[in-house]
Amino acid sequence: MDEILEILEKDARLTPKEIAAMLSLDEKEIEKKIAAYEEQGIILGYKTVINKELLGVAHDKVRALIEVKVVPEKDVGFDNIAKRIYFFDEVKSCFLVSGDYDLLLIVEGDDIHTVAGFVAEKLSPMENVRGTRTHFLLKKYKEDGIVLIGKDDVKRMPISY
């Protein structure tokens, strides 16, 4: 992966000027490349990582991992049925996986009833869906490489040789 992308993936707030310094390249060149990545849809957006575990119950939404067994279709395989599922706003992530089931979804709702309702009324009745299994998330420890235990305290001495 291009180093510009590696850098932005870690810290999207770095400016083209700073990235240029980090890579000993020209600022204009960095700007051009970032614009191209945005144009091509390689960079899709910039967002803030919020540790919702620390925000408290009031802001909590309910998330569930849902395993879905589906019947693939001729010529298009799983793509059509996946699309019909992932276009629902409730579906935050959708993966085709190997193993006992086919699609793995991450579904979010205001409470347990909303998610249950989505499964019972929207997902399960679909023609190609043969079965589902829902796992409600109880606690998040780590997500996308980030450990969600709050700000890491400094363990190093502030000064040493």
Added chain:
Amino acid sequence: MSDRVSKLIASLAPSGIREFFELVLGMPDVLSLGVGEPDFSTPWHISEKAIYGLERGYTSYTSNKGMIELRRAITTKISRDFGIEYDPHSQVLITVGVSEAMDLAMRAILNPGERVLIIRPCYVSYEPLVRMAGGEPVFLDLASDTDFKATPEMIEDILKSNSPVKAVIFNYPSNPTGVSYLKAELEEIARLFNDFGVLVISDEIYDELTYDFSHTPYLALENSKPDNLIYLNGFSKAYAMTGWRIGYAIGPSDIIGVMTKIHQYSILCAPIMSQMAALEAVENSGPDVSSMRKEYKRRRNFIVAELNRLGLKTRLPEGAFYTYTDISSSGMDSMSFARSLLEKEKVAVVPGTAFSPNGSRYIRISYSSSMEKLRQAVMRIEAFLTDLR
């Protein structure tokens, strides 16, 4: 000074720096660029191995020289990477960090009054260790005119005018300057050390943190003489294992034997749990090291560009995670600069006088901090300098 303590030891200790350190330690919320260790935690697979060892009851002494498995893993790696063979039984000693290894090396080779060449600016322990071992340091002081690099001419001059010099402490990449050398430059320097029959103690603790070319260890030089070399390295910097305190010495069996004798009486052995962690590090650590190196390189480029932009002349260091930055444009000496920067902007740096009596134009800046912190530090230094003008 009372008679209760050794006159020799009492005469050492640089006091000014100690005071400054106390000041930093006593101040909360300091943004520190004074740190001499990685800002990563030890990779988890390494820590986990030590925990597993404890669970299985590995809590005993090991052989004085260290676990044979660890010694063998080290010699195997050197053999694989550089095609050079060392005997793990007689030529390797596991120590409590390179610091201990350096102390042992000095005590093992020096008789009273024998001379050791120290190239300054350098790590703070070299001179005291030579003196405590009864040796006489001879200094080669580097300056910006040679980019803080030792040249063969300088080395020849100093060895000639101080003959006989028994040993040299050679450190690259350097703490505090970050200077390192290309293979061709090292070959020239090694040839001179050979001509003068000098024993080389090569401290290469920062070897994995070399950014623009690959590090050539002294032991892999064509001009290196295995019988005249004590190679020191460790796990602290490359594997983010400073607190584990594991280093090692590789050298001729007679010297390693004598070092082992001292180690046996004063330390007995390095802690077994740390040795087990080190074994995991040396056997299974490829990607950790290379991603760390990449990250440091970006930070280096950033901080050097920014410091120069602020008018603080800084050369691009080849390795380690330090810049040796000229602050003379501020009109202050390094100690007042460091104190004032700490008091006004809560940014900690190490004054160059910690590393050389000629260091009053310089500060050491460690870029072993996140980009976010470095960026903040640059803003604060900029504010500090603007205030001065």
